[in-house]
Amino acid sequence: MKLSKIYYWILPALVVFSIVSCKKQDSLGYTPGTGVPTINSVKTINKYVLDTVVQTTTTYNSSGVVSMTTDTNFNHKSVTAFDSTTATGNLGNMYMIVGxxxxxxxxxxxNGVTVYYNRSLGNDNSIIFTLPTNIPYVQPQSNTLEVTTLHGKVTYAFTTLPPPPTILQVSDFDFWANSQITLVGKGFASVSGIKLNTTSDDVTIVSQNDSTLVLQMPAASTVTESPLLFTYTSGENTGAQTLSTAIFNDLDNAYNIYFKDSFQNSWGDNSWSGPSGSQPGNPHAFGGTSSIQASYPAGAWQVEGWANWYPSFPYDAAYKYLTFWVxxxxxxxxxxxxxxKMAGGYGQVQNANAYAGQLVKVPAGVWTFVKIPLTAPSTAYSKESTLLNYWANGTPAQQLGFFLQGMSGDVNETMYFDEVAFIK
Known part of the structure; x- marks a missing residue:
């Protein structure tokens, strides 16, 4: 009697469990098959051609005021046709497994890395996923896609392609004959050749792995500035190419104030206190031994800088930028x-009275690259102007310096400058 009562209770429970189980499957909009999984193909849902390092290009009006900012994409983003069968995948693109x-x-x-997917986007015959950026792509790899279900496992040949060479950090934006530059980023293992895009001069690869590329620049070039043109292998395409958005300056073809451990073109120290001028130690330049030291006493209103009393530096419309490391x-x-010859002259121009092109942010303890666009002497400007009117009050110019406004609580400061140049 007791046993029959137990069975009477268990039977309805099993029926309810069965109904709930069916509802869980039906909630997906389909009932998963119970057979061994199979994959017939992988198809592209969308495919983007990605730029290398994102760079912002600023457009200025005639007064040097920013009027528009755009992203420069040398390889413009594009989308391929839906439902294209493929055996290769690009990081960040979306794909559909069909089976x-x-x-x-x-x-x-x-390639052994777990990939997230949303079951509600697929069905019993498809899985939709985005190829994550952490999938290994440097060969050799297993080059396989693997799906595990409740009823088995299936593998499928699928190769993750390397991204275009992508620069995230550089040791220097300046170079000269045979100098070396180190690039940090990703996709460098697939690089087979590099040129200066402007002149097609070959750049030598000294060493490389996927995240670091050491380059030796040409022994001679006529270039003033140029992006790098990378040739790399992407799947069966051994001649894929992409431009860096990072621009590199050839100081051999620039007007230099400080270069190769010394003042150039008759420039010299013109600071208000010392130690100052070219001093041993703290170089930024490749192979360098010296830099310009600038001392700012605590609380002082101080200008540290340089002068060229003769033959001085006349205006030349060919010069587009002032660049330096600080x-x-x-x-x-x-x-x-x-x-x-600038607005305010070579003196104590307070931050509140300076225009935008004069203000230089200097983070503590690190080297920072500064590139300031130049404008013609006759260009009207305002406090919002981001172009540097270096010859605003006449030509030639004889002095260039940096004013630090003293404030309560300041400490004695020492800063260093290197690779100071005007770039055509």
Missing amino acids: ANLGSATKLTI KGGKADHTLVLVGD
Whole structure:
């Protein structure tokens, strides 16, 4: 009697469990198959051609005020046709696995790395996923896609392609004959050749792995500035090419104020206190031994800089940028760039009175690359102007320096400058 009562209770429970189980499957909009999973193909849902390092290009009006900012994409983003069968994948693109008995999938891996997918986007005959950026692509790899379901496992040949060579950090934006530059980023293992895009001069690969590329620049070039043109292998395409958005300056073809451990073109120290001028130690340049030291006493209103009393530096419309590296001191500061022919002259131009092109942010303790666009002497400007009117009050110019506005609580500061040049 007791046994029959137990059975009477268990039977309805099993029926309810069965109904709930069916509802869980039906909630997906389909009932997963119970057979061994199979994969017939992988298809592209969308495919983007990605730029290398993102760079912002600023457009200025005639007064030097920013009027528009755009992203420069040398390889413009584009989308391929839907439903294109492929055996290769690009990081960040979306794909669809096509097959059978895929609805009960519990795991998807590519080259041994687990890939997230949303079951509600697929069905028993498809799985949709985005190829993550952490999938290994440097060969050799297993080059397989693997799906595990409740009823088995299936593998499929699928190769993750390397991304275009992507620069995330550089040791220098300046170069000269046979100097070396180190690039940090990704996709460098697939690089087979590099040129200066402007002149097609060959750049030598000294060493490379996927995240680091050491280059030796040409022994001679006529270029003033140029992006790098990378040739790399992407699947069966051994001649894929992409441009860097990073621009590199050839200081051999620039007007240099400080270069190769010394002042150039008759420039010299013109600071208000010392130690100052070219000093041993703290070089930024490749192979360098010296840099310009600038001392700012605590609380002082100080200008540190350089002069060329003769033959001086006349205006030349060919010059497009002033560039330099600066290493900060103990605290973050904003310097005001001053000159004898600039608005305010070579003196104490307070931050509040400076225009945008004069203000230079200097983070503490690190080297920072500064590139300031130049404008013609006759160009009207305002406090919002981001172009540097270096010859605003006449030509030739004789002085260039940096004013640090003293404030309560300041400490003695020492900063360093290197590779100071005007670029055509």
